[in-house]
Amino acid sequence: MTIRQAVPTDLQGITRLFHASVNKVNSKDYSQEQVDAWASAALDLEYWQNKLETLHFWVAENDGELLGFVSLAEEGYLDHIFVHDQHQNEGIATELLAHLEHAAKERNIPRVFADVSITAKPFFEKRDFILVKENRKEFKGVVFVNFTMEKFL
Numbered sequence: 001m002t003i004r005q006a007v008p009t010d011l012q013g014i015t016r017l018f019h020a021s022v023n024k025v026n027s028k029d030y031s032q033e034q035v036d037a038w039a040s041a042a043l044d045l046e047y048w049q050n051k052l053e054t055l056h057f058w059v060a061e062n063d064g065e066l067l068g069f070v071s072l073a074e075e076g077y078l079d080h081i082f083v084h085d086q087h088q089n090e091g092i093a094t095e096l097l098a099h100l101e102h103a104a105k106e107r108n109i110p111r112v113f114a115d116v117s118i119t120a121k122p123f124f125e126k127r128d129f130i131l132v133k134e135n136r137k138e139f140k141g142v143v144f145v146n147f148t149m150e151k152f153l
């Protein structure tokens with residue numbers, strides 16, 4: 001597996017992976033209405049193009065297959081971390097997070113923080129992130145529970 005900077009030609013694979021991951025992985029912790037609203041963000045190509053242009057955005061791949069992605073804003077906000085639904089529990093998210101943390105250290109970012117899903121919360125807890133607060137956020141008229149978590153590097 002290699003981790004590299006995302007490029008515009010990755011956009012379709014990123015949105016496809018995001019959509020499938022939300023539908024197949026996060027569906028165990030969120031209602032169908034929540035999953036449908038959340039997954040619909042994959043259709044907003046302008047949103048994703050902007051993320052590729054404005055964030056530090058990396059993809060993990062193996063033999064040309066997109067396995068996952070992660071993104072970091074300058075202030076240390078981990079904006080996305082998603083892994084292909086057929087490649088869960090293979091260490092991909094762990095490698096992506098390690099890559100992001102290394103990049104944050106290189107940029108003298110002392111703290112990484114994120115708003116993580118119910119599904120992702122145990123993953124972050126195992127990697128020394130601490131819970132800051134529980135959130136109720138609205139997206140497309142649907143309320144979601146997620147958690148703000150942080151880790152000092």
